[in-house]
Amino acid sequence: MTQRHDEPQRWLDDPKHVEWIFRVLVGACVVLVGIDFFLHRHAHFAWEAIPGFYGIFGFIAFWVIVIIGKNLRKILMRREDYYDR
Numbered sequence: 001m002t003q004r005h006d007e008p009q010r011w012l013d014d015p016k017h018v019e020w021i022f023r024v025l026v027g028a029c030v031v032l033v034g035i036d037f038f039l040h041r042h043a044h045f046a047w048e049a050i051p052g053f054y055g056i057f058g059f060i061a062f063w064v065i066v067i068i069g070k071n072l073r074k075i076l077m078r079r080e081d082y083y084d085r
Helices: 015-036 053-076
Strands: none
Touching: 015 053
16 A cells, blocks of 8 residues: 555554564563463363463464455455446
């Protein structure tokens, strides 16, 4: 996306800031998974006690939702000129 000349530059338009946010989020994820090695969980199932289980489970669930959404789009999408007729 190109920025128009009459618009002021926003904070997230600078790639340095976007990279900084990304690094902070990755760092937070690493810290939380690291803390998970020291916490005792009262898990109902054996796999819930695996360190990082909820992070891995969330990532896989997100990935599955994206893949299903991409394939569902092929079924539900209408032609571009649908409303122009």
